Amino acid sequence: MTSPRFKGAVAASVFALSLALAFPVRAEEDAVVVTATRTEQRVRDAIPHTTVITAREIRESGAVDLLSLLRREAGFEFSQTGGVGTTSSTFLRGAATNQVLVLVDGVRVASLTTGATQLDQLMLDQIERVEIVRGNVSSLYGSGAIGGVIQIFTRSGRGAPRAGGEVSAGGDDTARLRVGFAGEHGATRFSVNASGYRTGGFSAIRTGIVPNANPDRDGYRNASFSASLAHRFVPGHEAGLRLFASDGRVEFDNAFGLATDRHHGSTGVGSALVYSNNQLASRWLSRLSLAEGRDRFDNLTNDNVTSRTRTRNTQLSWQNDLLLAPEHTVTLGLEHLHQAVSSTTAYVRTGRDVDALAAGYVGRFGRHGVQLNLRHERYSDFGRARTHFAGYGFDLTADWRVIASASRAFRAPTFNELFFPGFGNPDLRPERSRSAEIGLQYASGPHMARAVAFRARIVDLINPFPIVNVNDAEISGLELSYRGVLWGADVRASLTLQDPVQRTGAGETQLIRRAKSFGSLAVGKSWGPWRASVELVASGRRPDNHITAFPAQRVELGGYEVFNALAEYRFSKDTSVYVRLDNALDRDYSLTHGYHTQGRRLSAGLRHEL
Numbered sequence: 001m002t003s004p005r006f007k008g009a010v011a012a013s014v015f016a017l018s019l020a021l022a023f024p025v026r027a028e029e030d031a032v033v034v035t036a037t038r039t040e041q042r043v044r045d046a047i048p049h050t051t052v053i054t055a056r057e058i059r060e061s062g063a064v065d066l067l068s069l070l071r072r073e074a075g076f077e078f079s080q081t082g083g084v085g086t087t088s089s090t091f092l093r094g095a096a097t098n099q100v101l102v103l104v105d106g107v108r109v110a111s112l113t114t115g116a117t118q119l120d121q122l123m124l125d126q127i128e129r130v131e132i133v134r135g136n137v138s139s140l141y142g143s144g145a146i147g148g149v150i151q152i153f154t155r156s157g158r159g160a161p162r163a164g165g166e167v168s169a170g171g172d173d174t175a176r177l178r179v180g181f182a183g184e185h186g187a188t189r190f191s192v193n194a195s196g197y198r199t200g201g202f203s204a205i206r207t208g209i210v211p212n213a214n215p216d217r218d219g220y221r222n223a224s225f226s227a228s229l230a231h232r233f234v235p236g237h238e239a240g241l242r243l244f245a246s247d248g249r250v251e252f253d254n255a256f257g258l259a260t261d262r263h264h265g266s267t268g269v270g271s272a273l274v275y276s277n278n279q280l281a282s283r284w285l286s287r288l289s290l291a292e293g294r295d296r297f298d299n300l301t302n303d304n305v306t307s308r309t310r311t312r313n314t315q316l317s318w319q320n321d322l323l324l325a326p327e328h329t330v331t332l333g334l335e336h337l338h339q340a341v342s343s344t345t346a347y348v349r350t351g352r353d354v355d356a357l358a359a360g361y362v363g364r365f366g367r368h369g370v371q372l373n374l375r376h377e378r379y380s381d382f383g384r385a386r387t388h389f390a391g392y393g394f395d396l397t398a399d400w401r402v403i404a405s406a407s408r409a410f411r412a413p414t415f416n417e418l419f420f421p422g423f424g425n426p427d428l429r430p431e432r433s434r435s436a437e438i439g440l441q442y443a444s445g446p447h448m449a450r451a452v453a454f455r456a457r458i459v460d461l462i463n464p465f466p467i468v469n470v471n472d473a474e475i476s477g478l479e480l481s482y483r484g485v486l487w488g489a490d491v492r493a494s495l496t497l498q499d500p501v502q503r504t505g506a507g508e509t510q511l512i513r514r515a516k517s518f519g520s521l522a523v524g525k526s527w528g529p530w531r532a533s534v535e536l537v538a539s540g541r542r543p544d545n546h547i548t549a550f551p552a553q554r555v556e557l558g559g560y561e562v563f564n565a566l567a568e569y570r571f572s573k574d575t576s577v578y579v580r581l582d583n584a585l586d587r588d589y590s591l592t593h594g595y596h597t598q599g600r601r602l603s604a605g606l607r608h609e610l
Contacts, residue, residue, distance in 0.1 A: 030443075035103075035131040035151045037362050037371060038140055039321055039329060044443040047371045047391035047403055048137060048148075049074070049452045049479060053130040059609070060490075060524055060533065062566040062580040064176065064197065066122040066130070070150070071537055072520040074481040074494035075134050079513045079544075079591040080120065082204030083172075083598050084197075085220030085250040087265075088120040093134055093454060094475035094500035094514050095147025099411050099431070103141070103151040105242045107271040108313040109293035112341045115144065115414040118295065121248045121267050122152065125166070125178040125195035126226040129153040134479070135454060136435045138387040138409035139373035142337075142356060146409045146433045146458065154226040154244050155610070157182035157191035164574070164610035170603025173200030173219075182610045187232040189240075191610075197222040202596060205253035209594045210548060214259050218251040236279030245270040255547050255594065257301070266298040283323040291315050309343040324363075331360040341415055348419040348426070353380040354412075369393035371405075381418060385410045385430055399444040403452075409433045417467050425467045433458045447484035454479070461502070473511065475500045480519075488525065490533075495519035513592070515540040515559070529571070535564040547594030560589035574609040 031054065036046040043052050051073055063069045065084050070076045080088040092100045098115030101108070110117045134148040141149055161183030168176045175198055182191035198221045205213040224247075230240030248267040257263065275289040293313040299306045319333040335358070340351040360373040371391040378384050391405035411431040418424050439452035454477060461471040477498025484491060496518055500511040510516070517540040524533030538561040546553040563585050568578040579602070586600035 033131050035133045035149055036137075037360065038319065038331060038333075039362065041362070044401075044441070044448065045369065045393075046133075047369065047393050047405055048389075049134040049437070049439065049450055049481075051132045051481065053132075055128050057492075058124055058127060058130075059607075060531070060566075060568075061522075061535075062533075062564070062578065063124060066119055066124060066127065066152070069124060069130070070119075070132075072492060072494065072522060072535065073132055074479040074519075075148070075496050076132070077514060077518060077539070078119075080597070081592050081595045082218055082252060083201045083220065083596075084199060085120055085222060085248050085267075086204060086218070086252055087250075089116075089513060089592075090119055091514055092132075092147035092150070093456065093477070093479075094473075094498055094511060095433075095456075095458075096511075098414065099144060099146040099433075099458075101137075101141055101144040101149045103149065104244055104269075104271045104293065105154055105273050105291075106151070106289070107273055107291040107293040108315065108337075109269050109271055109295055110144065110311070110313070111295045111297070111309065111414075112311040112313070112339045113309055113343065113345075113347075113414055113416045115411070118267060118269050118297070119150075121222065121246050121269050123195060123197055123222055123224050123246065125176075125197075126154050126193055126224045126244060126246070127152055128155045134452075135405070135437060136387075136407035136409035136433055136456065137373075137389060138385075139358070139375040139389040139407065140360070142335075142354070142375065142377055142387075143385070143410060143412040143430070146411055146431070146456070154228065154242060155180065155182065155191050155193050156228045156230075156242075157184060157189040157610075159183055161185060161190075162610060164608045166605060166607040168578075168603055168605025170580075171601040172202060172217075174198070174601070174603060176605065180610055189228070189230045191226070191228045193226045195222075195224045197224075201251065202599070203253070204595055205255060205547075206590075206594050206596060210253075210255045212259050213253045213255060213257070214261055214263075216262075218253060220248065220250045222246065222248045237277070239274075239276045241275070242273045243271070254301075262302050264300050266296075266300065268294065268296040270294040285321040285323075287317075287319040287321075289315075289317045291317070305344075307344050309345070310341065312338075312340045314338045314340075328363040329361070331358075331362075333358040333360075346421055347415055348421070348424065349381065349415070354378070367395040369395075379412060381426075382413065382428065382430065385412070399442055401441040401443070402439070403441060404436075404438045406436045407434075409435070413462060417462055420467075423465070423467060428462060428467065429460050429469050431458055431460050431462060431469075445484075447482075449482040449484070450479070452479045453477070471502055471504050473500070473502045475511075490522075490524040492522040493520065509554075510543050512543050512545060513557070515542045524566075529569055531566075531568040531570070533566045535566075537562045537564075544593040547592075555593050557590050557593060560587055561585075562587055562589075575607070577604070577606050579604045 030042040031052045036050045077091040102117035138145045165179040178195035180193035201219040204218040227243045232238045251264045273291040295311040322330045335356040337354040356377040358375040373389040389407040413428040435456035437454035442449045458473045460469040480495040482493045500514045522535040565581045570576040582601045
C-alpha cells in the first residue's frame, strides 16, 4: 500500500518533529475531546490527528464565521463564491465537501440532495467549541467521514447565571449583535443565545471575466439562535435538550443570467437534540438520544422562487460505554437514521432509512495505546456498508509519541446522484476509501505538536455527468501542526503538503481547488489589559474550472497570502473593546475562478462575555 511519496512524507515527518520544541513549559490542563472515539479523552491521547478549538481561542481569533476560523487548521481548505455567507466548498485532507462529515452537537445537518453541509451559514456567535478529526472515521459516524469529521458544539451554561453580549460594526456596512443569558441553578444548567449579522458586501463576480453579470453589491444577513437545558436528577442521571438554528439571506451573481437580474438564496441550518445520560451501573454509562438535523435552501430570481429544497435527518441513537478496567473501555451502539427530502424537484424517491451497529475499544497497556472500531450499516436504497479503524500509539517518553492507523470509510450516494429526474443513477455504488497514516507527536505543558504522513485511496468516485462510478483518487501528504506558548506569546501554526490527484481514463489530474501546499501562522501577545494578535493564511496555486466554459476548461488560481490583525483592550475580565483588520494588505485573490474575495476591512466592537 505504500508509495515512494508516502514513504518520503513519513521520513519528513520524523525529521520535522525531531528538530522541534525543546522550549520551557508551564503546567496546563489538557483539553478534552469526544469526537475521536465518541468518549471523553485528552486530546494528547487521541490516535487520529485531532484538534480542539476552545471558546477562548474562538474569541481571541476575532473571526466572524466558521470558515474564517477553520482555514487556520492543518488539512483544511475551502473555496467560496464571494464574501461571508456565499456558497462554499470545503476540503479536509483533500476530500471533497460531501466526503467530510459535519455534526452540530452530534447531529447530522447535511443536505440529502447534495451531501454537503452549509458551513458558510454558521456564525461563531453560537459556537463554544470545535473539534476536528482528520482521516477515515466512518467506523465511528457512518457515511461521509472520508476526509474526517468537524463537530461543532453550541454554547452551554455554567457558573452563576449572567447575561452577556457583543456589538460591532465595520466596513461594507457590516454590523453584528449578540445577546445571551446562561448559567447554573442548583442541578440545572441553561443557556439561551441569539445573534444577528449583516453586511452590504461587494460585487461577488468578476465582471471582467463575466461582463453580463449584475455588478451590484451582494449582501448577506444572518439570524442565529441556540439554547440548551440540562438537569441532573440524581448523581449519574441527567437529561437535557439542545436547539440550534441559523437562517440566512445571501445575494449572489449568476454567470449565465442578465445584468439586471437579482439573485438571492434563503438558507437554513438547524438541529434539535433530546438526550438522557444514565449511569446504569458503576461501569456502565448509557446515552440515549433522539435528534433531528435540518437543511433548507430556496433559490430566488427577481423575488420569484426557482427552486426549493428541504432535508431532515432524524436519528435515534443508543450508545453504551462499558468500563472493563481502568483505561479499558468498550463502546457498543445502535442507531436508526431516517433521511427525507421535499423539493420542487420531483425526485423518484423522497427518503431512505439507515440502520447501524457499531462497536469500539479504547485501551492502554503501559506505554501502548490502542483504538479499534467496527461499524455495519444497512441502507434501504443501495445496501450494506462495512467500515473499520485500527489505531496504535506508543509513548517513546512522557512527551513524545508515535502514532499509526489504518482504516476504511465510505460515502453514500446523494439523492441528486441516485434519483434526480432524467439524470440520476439508482445503480450507483458508494464511494469507498482506504487510508493509512503514521505520525509523531510532542505534548508537554502548553505545547502540542504533530507531524502526520497520510495516504488515502478513494475508489468508485461518482462522476457528475454522466452520473456513474468511474474514477478513483489518491491523496497523500504531510500535516504539521503546533499550538502552544513561546516566549510569552500564544502561537498556532500549521503546514500541509499534499498531492491530491484523480485518475481517469485520460490520465492523472490534480483535484480542483486543492493546493499542494498551504498553511497558517497566528501569534497573540497579552500585556496588562492589552492584547494584540496577527494572523497569516497562505496557499499555493490551485486548479479550477473556468466559470463559464462548457465543456469544462481547466484554469489555474494564483497563490495568496492574507494578513489579519486584532487589537483588544480589557476593562475587566469579561468586558473588552477590540479592533480587527481583515486582509490588511488588501490582497486581490480568488478562491473560486471568476469571483472576488473580501478586500481590506476594518471593524470594531464591544464585548461582554458570559
